[in-house]
Amino acid sequence: MGRTLAEKVWDDHVVRRAPGEPDLLYIDLHLVHEVTSPQAFDGLRATERPVRRPDLTLATEDHNVPTIDILAPIADPISKAQVDALRRNCAEFGVPVYSLGDVEQGIVHVVGPQLGLTQPGMTVVCGDSHTSTHGAFGALAFGIGTSEVEHVLATQTLPLKPFKTMAITVEGELPAGVTAKDVILAVIARIGTGGGQGYVLEYRGSAIRGLSIEGRMTLCNMSIEAGARAGMVAPDEITFAYLKGRPHAPQGAEWDAAEAYWRTLPTDNDASFDAEVVIDASTLSPFVTWGTNPGQGLPLDAVVPSPDDARDEVDRVAIERALEYMDLTPGTPLRDIPVDTVFVGSCTNGRIEDLRAAAQVLSGRQVAGTVRMLVVPGSVRVKQQAEAEGLDKVFIEAGAEWREAGCSMCLAMNPDKLAPGERSASTSNRNFEGRQGPGGRTHLVSPAVAAATAVTGHLSAPADLAAASS
Amino acid sequence: MEKFVVHTGTAVPLRRSNVDTDQIIPAEYLKRITRHGFEDGLFSAWRKDPEFVLNRPEYSGASILVAGPDFGTGSSREHAVWALQDYGFAVVLSSRFADIFRGNSGKGGLLTAQVDQDVIEAVWSAIEADPALAVTVDLDRREVRAGEIVAAFDVDDYVRWRLMEGLDDIGITLQYAADIDAFEAERPQWKPTTTPVT
Ligand code: SF4
Numbered sequence: 001m002g003r004t005l006a007e008k009v010w011d012d013h014v015v016r017r018a019p020g021e022p023d024l025l026y027i028d029l030h031l032v033h034e035v036t037s038p039q040a041f042d043g044l045r046a047t048e049r050p051v052r053r054p055d056l057t058l059a060t061e062d063h064n065v066p067t068i069d070i071l072a073p074i075a076d077p078i079s080k081a082q083v084d085a086l087r088r089n090c091a092e093f094g095v096p097v098y099s100l101g102d103v104e105q106g107i108v109h110v111v112g113p114q115l116g117l118t119q120p121g122m123t124v125v126c127g128d129s130h131t132s133t134h135g136a137f138g139a140l141a142f143g144i145g146t147s148e149v150e151h152v153l154a155t156q157t158l159p160l161k162p163f164k165t166m167a168i169t170v171e172g173e174l175p176a177g178v179t180a181k182d183v184i185l186a187v188i189a190r191i192g193t194g195g196g197q198g199y200v201l202e203y204r205g206s207a208i209r210g211l212s213i214e215g216r217m218t219l220c221n222m223s224i225e226a227g228a229r230a231g232m233v234a235p236d237e238i239t240f241a242y243l244k245g246r247p248h249a250p251q252g253a254e255w256d257a258a259e260a261y262w263r264t265l266p267t268d269n270d271a272s273f274d275a276e277v278v279i280d281a282s283t284l285s286p287f288v289t290w291g292t293n294p295g296q297g298l299p300l301d302a303v304v305p306s307p308d309d310a311r312d313e314v315d316r317v318a319i320e321r322a323l324e325y326m327d328l329t330p331g332t333p334l335r336d337i338p339v340d341t342v343f344v345g346s347c348t349n350g351r352i353e354d355l356r357a358a359a360q361v362l363s364g365r366q367v368a369g370t371v372r373m374l375v376v377p378g379s380v381r382v383k384q385q386a387e388a389e390g391l392d393k394v395f396i397e398a399g400a401e402w403r404e405a406g407c408s409m410c411l412a413m414n415p416d417k418l419a420p421g422e423r424s425a426s427t428s429n430r431n432f433e434g435r436q437g438p439g440g441r442t443h444l445v446s447p448a449v450a451a452a453t454a455v456t457g458h459l460s461a462p463a464d465l466a467a468a469s470s
Numbered sequence: 471m472e473k474f475v476v477h478t479g480t481a482v483p484l485r486r487s488n489v490d491t492d493q494i495i496p497a498e499y500l501k502r503i504t505r506h507g508f509e510d511g512l513f514s515a516w517r518k519d520p521e522f523v524l525n526r527p528e529y530s531g532a533s534i535l536v537a538g539p540d541f542g543t544g545s546s547r548e549h550a551v552w553a554l555q556d557y558g559f560a561v562v563l564s565s566r567f568a569d570i571f572r573g574n575s576g577k578g579g580l581l582t583a584q585v586d587q588d589v590i591e592a593v594w595s596a597i598e599a600d601p602a603l604a605v606t607v608d609l610d611r612r613e614v615r616a617g618e619i620v621a622a623f624d625v626d627d628y629v630r631w632r633l634m635e636g637l638d639d640i641g642i643t644l645q646y647a648a649d650i651d652a653f654e655a656e657r658p659q660w661k662p663t664t665t666p667v668t
Contacts (some may be wrong), residue, residue, distance in 0.1 A: 154644070273483050314538065317487065412497065
């Protein structure tokens with residue numbers, strides 16, 4: 001009987017297996033950031049345990065960091081305390097850290113892949129739920145809690161119970177203007193925020209094969225929003241081409257050995273999944289969320305739903321509450337929803353292709369006078385690349401703010417926040433109540449939709465602009 | 471970690487589904503670098519409403535939270551577990567928990583007991599009728615008892631064992647250091663390290 005991609009990666013990392021106990025799994029790469037690590041390092045200190053493999057551990061500063069004046073001392077005392085604690089802990093325990101001002105600094109899930117640290121068949125963890133991003137390379141990558149961070153620091157392993165596997169097969173060609181973000185929002189709307197619970201999702205099918213690595217990262221990133229532990233895409237030529245020549249990718253004979261192994265990883269033809277979902281790519285269109293969880297999304301052509309559309313009582317209450325929080329009226333066309341803020345960035349959509357997509361829409365156009373638009377690259381490298389391509393000028397000329405790298409308004413732990421009652425179109429991954437600032441309202445969108453929305457001032461797709469100007 | 475075998479206390483009904491970790495504890499509280507004292511952040515947005523159930527005097531001192539389905543979705547922050555514990559909760563009952571939250575709870579010593587939604591509804595009715603009703607969560611027998619209600623709950627075997635023994639994870643794993651050494655000796659050379667390349 002064949003095995004799935006996830007099962008192969010799992011099997012190759014079992015350090016110890018005993019009946020009735022979780023498998024002890026080896027961790028190839030442990031990423032660390034300032035928010036979920038201080039208590040873990042505290043725990044090590046209290047028990048006088050060292051970091052077992054600092055050379056498989058990498059820290060970046062991302063969640064709290066300001067995106068302007070980055071070399072001035074951090075104004076918020078608590079943010080500063082976290083960042084300072086990370087620097088101290090990394091120095092004390094010998095962990096490499098990319099701090100503000102370093103050319104490799106950025107969002108942890110952007111930095112790992114761009115350095116070539118994330119490779120097929122690896123196990124990758126981080127005290128951050130969007131670690132699922134790294135699954136785009138065919139790695140088994142998942143978020144862990146702070147006590148697990150401490151566990152991995154101390155032992156480089158984690159005791160884990162096997163996950164179930166779910167195939168999400170997207171066959172056919174994506175219609176023009178439909179991006180990886182639209183695909184994943186449609187998947188979550190389809191299976192629900194609990195639909196992936198207990199599963200590793202493997203994205204398959206011709207539409208997925210056609211996505212770039214960056215698109216696959218967007219897809220895998222939001223697997224967690226469907227409740228899944230991880231998302232994966234089998235490695236292929238696109239993966240290898242992305243990795244080749246990256247700073248931490250293998251070279252020469254080691255590359256050949258690695259590639260030979262990577263080619264054994266894709267799911268066997270006779271393997272079976274515990275669950276399967278099939279989506280016809282041709283039915284997809286730009287997708288936006290209207291509610292307060294990422295499963296509350298609809299095609300942009302739709303209207304705000306009514307509690308009467310609910311599947312059951314629980315869903316009805318959820319819709320009512322979301323409509324109230326979002327201040328929306330059932331039946332309103334989604335296109336008529338005005339926004340005052342547009343955020344392009346985050347580990348979901350803060351990579352170079354995302355910035356290119358947004359810039360392409362904005363080029364020669366203006367951000368509406370009623371809209372504040374923030375463009376925050378996912379890493380310093382992404383920022384430099386964008387500037388080399390002149391994208392920064394496109395954004396600035398259109399009236400957007402061009403910022404330094406970090407998580408920024410994705411979770412509003414730094415000064416970039418929505419004010420109460422403000423409404424954003426955001427390329428991030430969470431539209432929870434207050435996520436982008438207390439009382440703020442979030443509509444999740446793709447970078448292209450974000451840019452088009454910035455131009456019109458209400459939720460829009462690029463095609464709407466073309467139609468308007470012709 | 472203290473051993474958890476049987477817990478008896480009063481319970482508070484949280485009639486909401488999809489309670490995500492941003493609601494349990496908003497991101498602003500994550501900035502702290504300590505491990506305790508998160509009770510002020512628990513459900514802090516909702517607690518601004520004087521009518522919110524946790525603000526009602528009849529439910530003060532409750533140690534069991536009875537929540538709607540899909541409790542603990544969203545971010546992996548373990549602070550959600552700490553905040554619930556710091557506030558005084560020893561058990562959360564729900565018909566469905568998000569995986570990461572549930573894993574974090576097991577490690578932190580917070581019991582997430584999964585029961586059918588009709589049990590949740592029954593317990594909600596019972597504790598709304600009588601907020602002082604004693605609710606017992608018996609980990610040994612995997613059973614919730616509240617007045618007339620007796621219902622089995624689901625808990626992972628391994629988590630149950632650890633909670634009942636009060637065992638810490640890292641100590642368990644370090645007993646297998648020789649296995650980890652052996653695994654590392656076999657790891658392929660080409661696997662990357664994070665040592666900066668110049
Ligand atoms: S960009 Fe947002 S989702 Fe991604 S790591 Fe940062 S805070 Fe988390």
